[in-house]
Amino acid sequence: MQWLDAVIQGVLLGGMYAQYALGMALMFGVMRIVNIAHGDVMILLSLIAVSLAGVLPGGNLMLVIAIVPIAVLIGWALQKFVLNRVVGVDPLPSLIATFGLSIALQNLMLEVWSADTRSLPNSGIASASFQIGPIYVGLLPVIVLCTAIALTAGLDAVLRFTRFGRGLRAASADTDAAAMTGVNPRRIYATATAIAVGILGLAGIFAALRATVSPADGPAQLIYAFEAVIIGGMGSIWGAFLGAMVLGVAQAVGLRIDPGLGILFGHLVFLAVLATRPVGIMARKR
Amino acid sequence: MSEPILSTHGLVGGYGDFQALYGIDLHLNAGEVISLIGANGAGKSTFLKSIFGMLPVARDMVRYRGTPIGGTPTHELVKRGIAMVPEGRRLFLGMTVEENMRVAIDNAAIPESRGQWNRERLFDLFPILRDKRRQPVEALSGGQQQMVAISRALLCQPQVLLCDEISLGLAPKVIREIYAVLPDISAAGTAIVLVEQDVTLAQEATSRLYCLLEGRVTLTGNSRDLSREAIAAAYFGGSHAVA
Numbered sequence A: 001m002q003w004l005d006a007v008i009q010g011v012l013l014g015g016m017y018a019q020y021a022l023g024m025a026l027m028f029g030v031m032r033i034v035n036i037a038h039g040d041v042m043i044l045l046s047l048i049a050v051s052l053a054g055v056l057p058g059g060n061l062m063l064v065i066a067i068v069p070i071a072v073l074i075g076w077a078l079q080k081f082v083l084n085r086v087v088g089v090d091p092l093p094s095l096i097a098t099f100g101l102s103i104a105l106q107n108l109m110l111e112v113w114s115a116d117t118r119s120l121p122n123s124g125i126a127s128a129s130f131q132i133g134p135i136y137v138g139l140l141p142v143i144v145l146c147t148a149i150a151l152t153a154g155l156d157a158v159l160r161f162t163r164f165g166r167g168l169r170a171a172s173a174d175t176d177a178a179a180m181t182g183v184n185p186r187r188i189y190a191t192a193t194a195i196a197v198g199i200l201g202l203a204g205i206f207a208a209l210r211a212t213v214s215p216a217d218g219p220a221q222l223i224y225a226f227e228a229v230i231i232g233g234m235g236s237i238w239g240a241f242l243g244a245m246v247l248g249v250a251q252a253v254g255l256r257i258d259p260g261l262g263i264l265f266g267h268l269v270f271l272a273v274l275a276t277r278p279v280g281i282m283a284r285k286r
Numbered sequence B: 001m002s003e004p005i006l007s008t009h010g011l012v013g014g015y016g017d018f019q020a021l022y023g024i025d026l027h028l029n030a031g032e033v034i035s036l037i038g039a040n041g042a043g044k045s046t047f048l049k050s051i052f053g054m055l056p057v058a059r060d061m062v063r064y065r066g067t068p069i070g071g072t073p074t075h076e077l078v079k080r081g082i083a084m085v086p087e088g089r090r091l092f093l094g095m096t097v098e099e100n101m102r103v104a105i106d107n108a109a110i111p112e113s114r115g116q117w118n119r120e121r122l123f124d125l126f127p128i129l130r131d132k133r134r135q136p137v138e139a140l141s142g143g144q145q146q147m148v149a150i151s152r153a154l155l156c157q158p159q160v161l162l163c164d165e166i167s168l169g170l171a172p173k174v175i176r177e178i179y180a181v182l183p184d185i186s187a188a189g190t191a192i193v194l195v196e197q198d199v200t201l202a203q204e205a206t207s208r209l210y211c212l213l214e215g216r217v218t219l220t221g222n223s224r225d226l227s228r229e230a231i232a233a234a235y236f237g238g239s240h241a242v243a
């Protein structure tokens, strides 16, 4: 029973990681852009949410309505002013540019919000829980998981079936050929990054509701997102979701074995998957 | 004859400091099929890329339907009616045959229902593609992939089609099959620039011909009037080459 509980808690934790990973699945998995600032952007959005919560009436829903558009705008600007200048077949320029951005963002956040940990005020859902048989599950983690499932299904459908999705997959497969077929690669990339960071906006709110955030937390979230995408397989949105589940369960089970082992166990499972199936669980051929 | 649909005027270009084209004058009339021949490295692909916004050129070096278009972004030229079947096909790997086609349909200025070309018509032209429409393009043979590349370009509903060595690496039978559709394409009102290394093929399929050598036009004229000797001299250089 102890292990079943660990698996359930792991799946719920995986829901949070899936929200971190979806934007990464789009940018890294599909577009092959390495965004080192991924975690920092999420923390930035969390901190903005925490500050806004103090002045904005209307609770968490209002916060979502305010933060997601801000996130979309940040994503669009990130692509237009930073990433579109460095995209190309070589992933190194985007890596270097966003590495610099990551450090700049961390310093900026430290300046504005100081090193304190912060979280969103508990409006009740953060502590609400219900019981299934002998196991307690928190309401908020269930909401996070359900949101992650909905976002994954939505994003996957958008990529598969819409004009935007086809254009993005085409531009990712061959940017020049996409332009020759009438796709404006820069515009489509800007839209994709806006979506990726928009999802981070939601993730940022949930992260600050579930636990605390502080300016230095970004790199850890970046690693979880990277690991989820790679475990799942580049280019697969459901793969990233699955990768996040694997990571969450590995951490929760590891935690049961030894309280100090949780995060390390996640990384070990990541390495094990990398060693046995380097293309990932649900890799799509490209 | 009325004004050409596409023309270049002293077009120079290349890659960074490396100049590959030295003043190309070429024109293409509406509905016409011309060919551009030349040895490896003559500059044929560079010329097509320069027209198509993929390499920097001065604005008035390229005119399309009376307007200077040099340096216009590629995706905008597609909307104005220029399309390309690129060297090496450049299909979208990981996507199905039909998805490759739909990217063109999604972005064409003219909707599929009102355009000259639609999927049904192309499946009639290349019946094998109808059976393979749900297959990823990497599961197709080279000839079939070339058919997808041509279909994708046509679904942009072009008035000018630039074809870069569509016969390369294909079996003679497949080449015949692909060349057999060129008359259909031009009959639909699309003018074609055919880059080709096979001179006989180029002569048979086109009304006029330009020969390129080291970035310069060394010969031009009606395809059927040009003698083998003149073409050989222009193609390989030497004392008989005349600009």
Ligand SMILES: Nc1ncnc2c1ncn2[C@@H]1O[C@H](COP(=O)(O)OP(=O)(O)OP(=O)(O)O)[C@@H](O)[C@H]1O
Residues within 6 Å of the ligand: B015, B018, B020, B038, B039, B040, B041, B042, B043, B044, B045, B046, B047, B087, B197
């Ligand atoms: N990306 C590039 N960067 C630098 N130089 C290039 C590039 N592509 C081609 N060149 C050079 O430009 C010149 C013209 O090349 P181009 O590809 O236009 O020849 P081509 O006539 O199309 O030849 P082929 O029949 O082999 O395709 C060659 O000297 C080639 O080395």
Ligand SMILES: [Mg+2]
Residues within 6 Å of the ligand: B044, B045, B046, B087, B164
């Ligand atoms: Mg070439």
